[in-house]
Amino acid sequence: MLLLLLISTVSALSSDPVLETHVGNFVGKTLEFGNGIKVDAFYGVPFAKPPVNDLRFEKPQDVEFVKEREAKTLPKVCIQQDYENALDMSEDCLYMNVFRPHESSVNKKGYPGLFFIHGGNFQVGSSHIHSTEYVAEHYVSQGIVVIVPQYRLGLFGFASTGPEQFAGNYGLWDLRRALLFVRKNANNLYLDASKITVGGHNAGAAATSALSVSEHTRDLFLQSLQLSGSIFAEWTLSNRPVIQTEKIVEILKCNDQSSASIKKCLRKKSVRELEVAAVKAHSVEGEINSFDFTPRLDADFFTSDIGHLIETSKPKSTLFSLTENEGLLYSIYYSHATEMFPHTLSAEKKSKFGLRDFIRFVKEVIAPENVFGNKHKQVTDKIIDFYLKSKPKEEHNRKFYIEMYAKLIGDIMFVMPQLLELRHKTEAGWALYNILNVHNEFITKNLRHLEVHNTTHSIEFAYLFGKGVMGEHKFSESDEKYRKLVLDAIVTFVKTRSPKSDDSPNFVKINRIHPLVYTELSTTATIKDPLFANELKFWSQLTNDYDFDIIRGIHKKSLRLRTEL
The missing domain is CATH 3.40.50.1820 (Alpha/Beta hydrolase fold, catalytic domain)
Structure with a gap:
């Protein structure tokens, strides 16, 4: 035995x-x-x-x-x-x-x-x-x-x-x-x-x-x-x-x-x-970047600036993706997590958030006077005007100001950096594809209490990895359709260097004529063009017109951070 x-x-x-x-x-x-x-x-x-x-x-x-x-x-x-x-x-x-x-x-x-x-x-x-x-x-x-x-x-x-x-x-x-x-x-x-x-x-x-x-x-x-x-x-x-x-x-x-x-x-x-x-x-007062220890240009891992490294690299096929409002996760989803995300609005702040709060955020955090000096008002007025004119004045309410607050954070942290990388790599001949995830049934079902229901940072986790950062979600029929599309795109890309397949042909490679073409993913895949074009034009112009680059967080001439100015 x-x-x-x-x-x-x-x-x-x-x-x-x-x-x-x-x-x-x-x-x-x-x-x-x-x-x-x-x-x-x-x-x-x-x-x-x-x-x-x-x-x-x-x-x-x-x-x-x-x-x-x-x-x-x-x-x-x-x-x-x-x-x-x-x-x-x-x-x-x-x-x-x-x-x-x-x-x-x-x-x-x-x-x-x-x-x-x-x-x-x-x-x-x-x-x-x-x-x-x-x-x-x-x-x-x-x-x-x-x-x-x-x-x-x-x-x-x-x-x-x-x-x-x-x-x-x-x-x-x-x-x-x-x-x-x-x-x-x-x-x-x-x-x-x-x-x-x-x-x-x-x-x-x-x-x-x-x-x-x-x-x-x-x-x-x-x-x-x-x-x-x-x-x-x-x-x-x-x-x-x-x-x-x-x-x-x-x-x-x-x-x-x-x-x-x-x-x-x-x-x-x-x-x-x-x-x-x-x-x-740790101190992030007056800063959009709340993270102390991240990569840096060290003359070792990075032997040159990123733009030059892209130009000298062998082009790679790359699949990018974004969501509708990347900043929502960092502004309203984790109202209890202000230690990690200091610009997250607490329940109390959300209940009172208005035009004055949005303007204060732009003036004190995004484009403070110590960074822009006598051009401070000029810069802040441009940013405030750009985001607030996205809807007619009669629709300017608490929900709208929260939405624009989140969008501003997301544009600076994720959208503009990714589109700038796309621009550099497109010019260098890289084979690029871009996805915008817009399927938001999870939000409308599970997070009805939130003021804004756009898709946001990490929303695709539940579909890609089986568990998300926003709680459990029982998949509906439409969820299953979206899951199949997004999973198939990634699996096909890993296997063939393109997300395009016979079952899902609506993916197109970015090119110099259509540098912002993308595929919108929900229950269907739809080719659209251009992606966040107005935002990219605005931030590119702002960066060209002033000495401080808000997206990269550096003074273009001295290469100093905002805290060093």
Whole structure:
């Protein structure tokens, strides 16, 4: 009896899938679905040495040999501000989750891959939200290998004093290390290393944007998928990490002339000490960018400005997407989350929001006097006039002012940066497609209490990954139609370099004659043109006419941030 038990146990264990890599073997599990499809899942596969002790604030190093270990549970998430005190966090967080078809490909080269990077404004987030059985069922079952890496966030991922000894961008170097790991082990991932799509949402999209042009990463993958995010935004690329690191150094009394000595001092501090110092140093009064630690131009990961890097990069096929009003998520959806989103309107502020509040926001936050000097009134009047004239005066009510407040935030953080990137890459000959997600049944059903019902940032999560950031939603017939369209577009793009298919032909490549052509996705796919043309024209003109670039958050001549003026 004991012998039979031992035999059955060995049989069960031997049936578990094994991922063989250059650093050892990882025993995962097989996910089975009702349609007979099987997917091998491996959770918490290390791709770098733990970035702790002497490796804190250093580029990641290749992981040491681990022989064999289980890979059946999600990894701890990277250190971040835990607003709900519910996260299992660790500095030892450089792991990826891998999903591959159970059977190897009939194509000797393997399956195409999707390397998907989580969002969270480079401050929060993890691989968990994109590592669901839903992803296995809807992507991997279609013959795609899905890899979801983690990367260092906030202070731990992007602190910097400026010089090369402490240059920052460690989170981006983590993603490079993960890509190298994937390519090195492509055969056992059943992956065609020549057909990797790097994609992401929010910060993940901005990171994808960065990886697509950096000399260190741009040749490691074939094409890009950017869902509401670009490296052309102030919150995704600025020198603010240096300013904030200097404040933390002062608070923790790590002052020294040498960046190497400063880094050594910071390594001696506990995670808690660093977190407390970061909170003390944080201040976003009078700023649209509320995120302290993000990528920066470092003369290393980015060897030149982004425009020049685009011109010198080999063009990649890229699928972009946006929503109708990206800023709604940051202005009214999380009325309780003012710590992370300081421009979110509390319930009380929403109930009283009016013209005076909108004007004050433009004058004090978007275009303050210390930035524009004697041209302050000129600039603010133009911005106020542009947004308020979008509807006749008789429709100017509380709901309208909230809608314009949100739209202004979304245009600056997401829409304009993405359209500027589109413009640069179109001129450089990249093959680009653009989607506008307008299906909003989730909002009209679940969030009726909200003042504005346009689609917004992250609304597509429930359809793409099986769980969203806005609560549970039971899919209706129209939801199913939209889900099929958006999933098919992405899966087809990963497999063929174009979202266009026989079942869904209404996608068109952007070109110089129609630089803003796009596909509107709801229950149907409709080609339209142009996308946010008036907004792009307005902000482009404003940027040309004045010395400070509001979208990029820098003084064009001195390259100083608004806080340095």
